[in-house]
Amino acid sequence: MTHVHPTRDDGVVTALSEVVGGPMGDHAAPHRWWTPTRVLLLLTALVFAAGLVQKAPCSLAEGHDQNWTYSHMCYTDLKPLYVPRGLAEHAWPYSDDEQTRARYKVMEYPVGIAYWAWGTAWVTHWLNGSPDVSARYKQPVEDLYGDPEVQDEESIFLLVNAVGFAALALLAVWLLAGVHRARPWDAAAFALSPALLLTGLINWDLLAVALVAGALWAWSRERPVLTGVLIGLGTAAKLYPLFLLGAVLVICLRRRRPGRFVVTALWAVVAWVVANAPAYLSGPEQWHVFWSFNAERKADLGSLWLVLDQAGDLAISAHTVNVWSWALFGAWCLGVFAIGMTAGRRAAGIDRVPRLAQLGYLIVVGFLLVNKVYSPQYVLWLLPLAVLARPRWRDQLVWQACEVFYFCTVWWYLGGYLAPTGGGDAGFYWVGIVVRVLGELYLAAVIVRDLYRPDHDPVALERVETVGAGSLSR
Structure with a gap:
């Protein structure tokens, strides 16, 4: 065997393998064509196809209200944003044209997502016969919602994005399978993830996810420049990839290679600036909308701030949430830094430096725990x-x-199904938020345990046998 087989490595998989004859034997020969990576790609394709089927009722059914969409849990942002963000006219997201801005809101997402949406809108128009968008420019926006041609384009737009998201998911799995060459099957938890199935098509988050997977792969190959570029591009799509630089800093300090952090951070900044330049140069006010939109946002969906606000009837201001969320996140990061600098030192005679994925999870989960919104796809x-x-x-x-x-x-909350008959807040939704938080904290606690007790970490145990120049920092 050239890699660790899950039926011999993971207790759950070992137990399940009894249905098909038990764990892989010592003398079993691998299949010539069905390599682990190819199997993982097939599984990802099947799971993503199932996710498309799960979203189909909301995309194909007509004549249903918004609550019906929520009750079927198949909501996606893609079709609802096609007209109101100017994509039906293929308007540049950062256009400062007065009539365009009077007709449409600016995309409230980072530039990477805005570029992607604009590009897929172009593909949509091409597939639909390149309609005359100048004629639409002369119509009231309200008329576009009932235009049969535009309605067809909304479905095409969703499918074009779905194909793109599927490619991103496949790319992410391929990259994750290559991070630890002896453990490609670790990526199976991504390929078979119910979270991927249920949330992969809600929004454009998979763009940043694939870039983060690429950064993990590049770091495992000792390529700080490529790692920085991918982190910078990921930050241009979503803010959270930026936090991986904190994990890189800890690893570089532990390995006494601060220069590598400087190189990674520098290229991350360069990539982010280059990615943002077209948007900023064409419409600085429109580019700033993403930042102002998030700064003005109050305690919102899925956050502990929403629980606190509703349970205490506090009417917490956006400024208060901003200050406290960033302060708490800063304190959390200091705690992760302390863990990263003290965990695993000279265990079994080897300085086991924490892995990028371990520190990255701890930092990003801290941000999500104190953030003022947690949309379903943030998982x-x-x-x-x-x-x-x-x-x-x-x-x-x-x-x-x-x-x-x-x-x-x-979705039950948004559909009003959790609202008490006598009025008041939907307390059961608070339970859902708390359960999610506990699940994330549970995984964080297990990861911290692994850092301080590497004998519990399957990757650390595997790497003891193959210690190399870069094998302790992936």
Whole structure:
């Protein structure tokens, strides 16, 4: 065997393998064509196809109100944003044209997502026969919603994005399978993830997820420049990849290579600036909307701040949430830094430096715990980090079960199904939020345990046999 087989490495998989004859034998020969990576790609394709089927009722059914969409848990942002963000006219997201800005809101996402949406809108128009968008420019926006041609384009737009997201998911799995060459099956928890199935098509988050997977792969190959570029591009799509630089800093300090952190951080800044330049130069006011939108946002969906605000009837201001969330996140990061600098030192005669995925998960989960919003698809932010940080199916299932429970409660909440008959706040939704938080904290606690007691970490145990120049920092 050229790699660790899950039926011999993971207790859950070992037990399940009894159905098909038990764990892989000592003298079993691998299949010539069905390599682990190819199997993982097939599994990812099947899971993503199932996710498309899960979203199909909301995409194909007509004549249903918004609550019907929530009750079927198949909501996606893609079709609802096609007209109101100017994509039906293929308007540049950062256009400062007065009529365009009077007709449409600016995309409230980072530039990477805005570029992707604009590009897929172009593909949509091309597939639909390149309609005359100038004629639409002369119509009232309200008329576009009932235009049969535009309605067809909304479905095409969703499918074009779905194909793109599927490619991103496949790319992410391929990259994750290559981070630890002896453990490609660790990526199976991503490929078979219920979180990927349920949330992969809600929004454009998979773009950042694939870039984070690429950064993990590049770092495992000792390529700080490529790592920085991918982190910078990921930050241009979502803010959270930026936090990986904190994990890189700890690893570089532990390995006494601060220069590598400087190189990684520098290239991350360069990539982010280059990615943002077209948007900023074409419309600085429109570019700033993402930042102002998030600064003005109050305690919102899925956050502990929402629980606190509703339970205490506090009417917490956006400024208060901003100050306290960043202060708490800063304190959390200091705690992760202390853990990263003290864990695993000279265990069994080897300085086991924490892995990028381990520290990355701890930092990103801290941000999500204190952030003022937790949309259902934010679980994808943690997914590539979690599956490599703690490659054990038991812990993955515990954590993802909590996320799936939250996924259900958020749609019930939005649909009004959790509202008490006598009025008041939907307290059961608070339960869903708390369960999600507990699941994330559980996985964080197990990862911290692994850092201080490497004998519990399957990756650390494997690497003891193959200590190399870069094998202790992946």
